[in-house]
Amino acid sequence: MLAPSTQGRIARTIPVIPDSASAHAQEQANHCHSCSLRNLCLPTGLGESDMAKFDMIVGRRHRIERDKFLYRMNDPFKYLYAVRVGHFKTQRIEDNGEQQITGFQMPGDLLGMDAIAGGHHYSDSVALEDSEVCEIPFSKLEQLFADIPSLLRHFHRLMSHEIRREQNIMISLGNMRAEQRLAVFFTNLSSRYASRGYSPSNFHLRMKREEIGNHLGLRIESISRLLARFQKAGYVKVDNREVRILDKIRLETLAAGEMAAC
Amino acid sequence: MLAPSTQGRIARTIPVIPDSASAHAQEQANHCHSCSLRNLCLPTGLGESDMAKFDMIVGRRHRIERDKFLYRMNDPFKYLYAVRVGHFKTQRIEDNGEQQITGFQMPGDLLGMDAIAGGHHYSDSVALEDSEVCEIPFSKLEQLFADIPSLLRHFHRLMSHEIRREQNIMISLGNMRAEQRLAVFFTNLSSRYASRGYSPSNFHLRMKREEIGNHLGLRIESISRLLARFQKAGYVKVDNREVRILDKIRLETLAAGEMAAC
DNA sequence: CGGATTCTTGAAGTCGCTCAACGAACGTGG
DNA sequence: CCACGTTCGTTGAGCGACTTCAAGAATCCG
Numbered sequence: 320m321l322a323p324s325t326q327g328r329i330a331r332t333i334p335v336i337p338d339s340a341s342a343h344a345q346e347q348a349n350h351c352h353s354c355s356l357r358n359l360c361l362p363t364g365l366g367e368s369d370m371a372k373f374d375m376i377v378g379r380r381h382r383i384e385r386d387k388f389l390y391r392m393n394d395p396f397k398y399l400y401a402v403r404v405g406h407f408k409t410q411r412i413e414d415n416g417e418q419q420i421t422g423f424q425m426p427g428d429l430l431g432m433d434a435i436a437g438g439h440h441y442s443d444s445v446a447l448e449d450s451e452v453c454e455i456p457f458s459k460l461e462q463l464f465a466d467i468p469s470l471l472r473h474f475h476r477l478m479s480h481e482i483r484r485e486q487n488i489m490i491s492l493g494n495m496r497a498e499q500r501l502a503v504f505f506t507n508l509s510s511r512y513a514s515r516g517y518s519p520s521n522f523h524l525r526m527k528r529e530e531i532g533n534h535l536g537l538r539i540e541s542i543s544r545l546l547a548r549f550q551k552a553g554y555v556k557v558d559n560r561e562v563r564i565l566d567k568i569r570l571e572t573l574a575a576g577e578m579a580a581c
Numbered sequence: 582m583l584a585p586s587t588q589g590r591i592a593r594t595i596p597v598i599p600d601s602a603s604a605h606a607q608e609q610a611n612h613c614h615s616c617s618l619r620n621l622c623l624p625t626g627l628g629e630s631d632m633a634k635f636d637m638i639v640g641r642r643h644r645i646e647r648d649k650f651l652y653r654m655n656d657p658f659k660y661l662y663a664v665r666v667g668h669f670k671t672q673r674i675e676d677n678g679e680q681q682i683t684g685f686q687m688p689g690d691l692l693g694m695d696a697i698a699g700g701h702h703y704s705d706s707v708a709l710e711d712s713e714v715c716e717i718p719f720s721k722l723e724q725l726f727a728d729i730p731s732l733l734r735h736f737h738r739l740m741s742h743e744i745r746r747e748q749n750i751m752i753s754l755g756n757m758r759a760e761q762r763l764a765v766f767f768t769n770l771s772s773r774y775a776s777r778g779y780s781p782s783n784f785h786l787r788m789k790r791e792e793i794g795n796h797l798g799l800r801i802e803s804i805s806r807l808l809a810r811f812q813k814a815g816y817v818k819v820d821n822r823e824v825r826i827l828d829k830i831r832l833e834t835l836a837a838g839e840m841a842a843c
Numbered sequence: 844c845g846g847a848t849t850c851t852t853g854a855a856g857t858c859g860c861t862c863a864a865c866g867a868a869c870g871t872g873g
Numbered sequence: 874c875c876a877c878g879t880t881c882g883t884t885g886a887g888c889g890a891c892t893t894c895a896a897g898a899a900t901c902c903g
Contacts, residue, residue: 411752413837414837415838417756417838418756419748419756421748432741433745434741435737436739436742442748465727465730468727475740476698478737478741479694479695479696479740481744482698482747483695483698483703485744485751486695489751489754490679490681492755494681495679496859497859527882528881528883529882534755537859538860538861539883540882540884541858541859544859547883547884575676577677758891759891789848789850799891800892802851802891802892803890803891804850805851805852809852821849821899
């Protein structure tokens with residue numbers, strides 16, 4: 320059954336992935352064709368035989384514990400990674416300590432594309448919970464592009480999509496009020512969960528308030544106050560990191576730039 | 582002679598490109614191998630014969646008048662464009678009127694990569710002065726990738742580089758004070774002109790104050806005030822749109838996050 | 844020249860930040 | 874299982890950076 324909702328009271332350390340999907344991932348660990356993410360991930364749209372070829376080059380599946388790094392800035396670049404289970408954040412930390420979380424990744428998302436330009440990773444990737452990734456050797460991927468034009472085409476779409484995603488964040492950071500930024504953040508999370516078969520109205524935040532704030536260019540106190548206001552206004556119900564979207568329409572209106580009445 | 586500096590008092594409508602380069606572009610309009618931008622542009626690093634192949638697929642060179650659109654959001658995507666002469670801005674305008682200038686492009690920069698994902702352009706591209714672009718049919722480019730692996734590799738580097746560029750803007754918008762953002766903007770412009778053989782310390786702003794402000798998430802009045810402060814502090818000399826960087830070190834210190842003394 | 848656009852400067856206002864204190868949840872070790 | 878230190882989150886009061894509003898100066902360009 321698709322569209323399992325994230326569960327209610329789960330201790331933080333346990334990956335909040337529906338048991339069925341999680342078990343599924345364990346059992347059929349090594350083949351894209353049986354992976355539930357094959358319609359989101361890099362091999363999307365490949366035929367049977369091409370997907371098998373792709374499968375051949377995919378390296379080991381790695382488990383990354385919570386708070387551990389998948390890669391660090393300036394690490395040599397050899398692999399792209401596809402998130403299989405769990406959540407990650409990518410961040411850049413400047414010499415002077417300035418930090419920006421550039422994105423949150425969930426199953427099906429591809430990590431490491433910003434490393435291609437320089438041969439070294441350009442950001443850190445940190446697991447927000449115990450997670451798993453598929454390791455994709457980039458040089459082998461490049462060889463495969465010659466064989467499978469549709470794989471190349473999809474890869475370009477993914478990179479282009481990443482550029483778009485970042486443009487959207489630029490709009491958020493450059494143009495929007497705090498309230499609107501947070502509304503956009505929630506609607507975005509919601510639709511990403513929806514396209515992965517999870518509940519769009521009922522999910523668990525894998526990141527701290529501080530990380531949300533950093534990503535949105537706001538302080539932790541602002542996030543806290545905004546959540547309180549959203550809740551008071553009846554847009555959402557927030558219990559610790561458990562979020563229930565109560566008024567999707569109003570939230571989307573906020574995200575579109577309409578000011579809140581309160 | 583390389584490193585020509587931009588010139589002093591030039592009317593706005595005239596492209597502020599050194600005469601020699603401009604004439605060069607006119608005369609040898611249709612071949613990458615004689616283009617002064619071949620070390621920045623898409624065919625960078627190709628050998629003679631591969632560059633000739635690439636040259637074959639490059640379509641017409643277009644002239645775009647100031648304030649005219651190279652493409653508009655939602656236009657069907659057929660071509661990437663390489664800036665040959667002049668400057669552009671790319672912007673996204675949301676339904677509610679929110680606008681964000683996502684970048685300023687100069688000769689050698691590649692335009693339109695955000696369109697690959699959806700088959701339609703995701704932003705507007707507007708000429709800031711009378712400009713010229715080379716039109717690169719994307720479907721032919723894709724075919725060529727099979728022939729010229731090094732072209733594909735460089736294309737990936739360019740897309741990855743675009744992702745990095747936008748991450749840097751995210752840091753600017755999310756983490757930095759107004760002062761620091763402007764300093765970063767200037768040092769960035771400076772180094773881009775330097776890598777194109779222009780003076781890094783003496784250049785003409787092709788964009789309005791308002792456009793700088795929009796790009797940096799600030800109001801036009803803030804830009805104006807900051808420029809006045811920078812000038813008073815002796816970091817730069819600003820005469821209308823003519824900029825001379827007087828204290829490169831201090832400006833870079835500001836850009837790195839050190840607060841100004843004033 | 845003269846209207847329109849762009850830019851500058853000042854004064855007042857506001858949104859989000861800083862600082863501070865407290866409370867809740869976690870998780871490690873007894 | 875509870876105790877206790879630590880991390881994380883909430884709330885309030887005051888402040889400051891940037892915005893908004895407004896007016897005027899400079900520049901552009903037909």
